[in-house]
Amino acid sequence: MSDTMLTHPLVDGPVGPGCKKVDPIVVADNVTRTFGGLTAVDVAHVEIPRNAITALIGPNGAGKTTFFNLLTGFDKPNTGQWSFEGHSLARVPAFRVARKGMVRTFQLTKSLGRLSVLQNMLLGATKQPGENIFTALIKPLWSKREETITSKAEEILARFKLLEKSEDYAASLSGGQRKLLEMARALMSDPVLIMLDEPMAGVNPALTQSLLGHIKELKAEGMSVLFVEHDMHMVRHISDWVIVMAEGKVVAEGPPDQVMNDPAVIDAYLGAHHDTDLGEMTGATPVIEENDVAADNADKKNADKREGAI
Numbered sequence: 001m002s003d004t005m006l007t008h009p010l011v012d013g014p015v016g017p018g019c020k021k022v023d024p025i026v027v028a029d030n031v032t033r034t035f036g037g038l039t040a041v042d043v044a045h046v047e048i049p050r051n052a053i054t055a056l057i058g059p060n061g062a063g064k065t066t067f068f069n070l071l072t073g074f075d076k077p078n079t080g081q082w083s084f085e086g087h088s089l090a091r092v093p094a095f096r097v098a099r100k101g102m103v104r105t106f107q108l109t110k111s112l113g114r115l116s117v118l119q120n121m122l123l124g125a126t127k128q129p130g131e132n133i134f135t136a137l138i139k140p141l142w143s144k145r146e147e148t149i150t151s152k153a154e155e156i157l158a159r160f161k162l163l164e165k166s167e168d169y170a171a172s173l174s175g176g177q178r179k180l181l182e183m184a185r186a187l188m189s190d191p192v193l194i195m196l197d198e199p200m201a202g203v204n205p206a207l208t209q210s211l212l213g214h215i216k217e218l219k220a221e222g223m224s225v226l227f228v229e230h231d232m233h234m235v236r237h238i239s240d241w242v243i244v245m246a247e248g249k250v251v252a253e254g255p256p257d258q259v260m261n262d263p264a265v266i267d268a269y270l271g272a273h274h275d276t277d278l279g280e281m282t283g284a285t286p287v288i289e290e291n292d293v294a295a296d297n298a299d300k301k302n303a304d305k306r307e308g309a310i
């Protein structure tokens, strides 16, 4: 940020790249990742605030996805340390990271598309029935566990208005419904921090309101949310905090209205998107549940048009 004297309730001290948070849930230091000669991530220090919605933005190739992959154990850094809820998680494998409560959405791939919506949900549960040999041998133990996770899956599907689709192939869902399923699946493992990778990609504008409502609910339930998104409208309307990456580094951070009016950010990132709708700071628009069905239908049509969507 250009004005380092700004303060904010989430921040301990002046606002600026790498600023200290009052109550951080993730703290990362000197995280680097290179691919050959290219430094994809070079984050000196960043803190993610707890129980807030944080957007990670930046131009294509800024290193956002790589940083996500590193934090969640899907990739290994060259250097660096980070902690989640005060516990070091650097180089901890992805399944353990998820068990600790740091859970990311991942895209519905071709193979997952061939499973039903419910099966996708069951895959999201952290501890599977029969996971240890003792439990596997005693049917009442695993069948009870299966019942519990199935009813939990159905409860979450109902909340996301996907229950009636539970037996459908996931591949048959519209773009927006897929995004809802990705989020619903992540909730199966009771995240403390949920990390969403482009939650708005391919989503019809009316279903967008429903998705935004679901994300705000996660925060209302006490979760922290970190998302990567190119849709500036969403970033502006839903985020409490915005972190800007460029060339692997954190170049700016702050509340959305300040970050998006920062000349350095406009030059580095928004300049390339001058023609896109950056919106006004009007606050999040209300959830339009009744539009879901119409939106889904329109969304489905768009999804059908896309070639090889999954």
Ligand SMILES: Nc1ncnc2c1ncn2[C@@H]1O[C@H](COP(=O)(O)OP(=O)(O)OP(=O)(O)O)[C@@H](O)[C@H]1O
Residues within 6 Å of the ligand: 035, 038, 039, 040, 058, 059, 060, 061, 062, 063, 064, 065, 066, 067
């Ligand atoms: N597995 C890989 N092998 C080689 N280079 C990679 C690999 N993954 C990422 N990169 C490179 O690292 C840089 C950062 O990529 P990354 O996908 O993290 O950026 P991003 O900010 O998420 O971009 P986008 O917004 O386009 O998704 C890019 O130059 C990319 O080409």
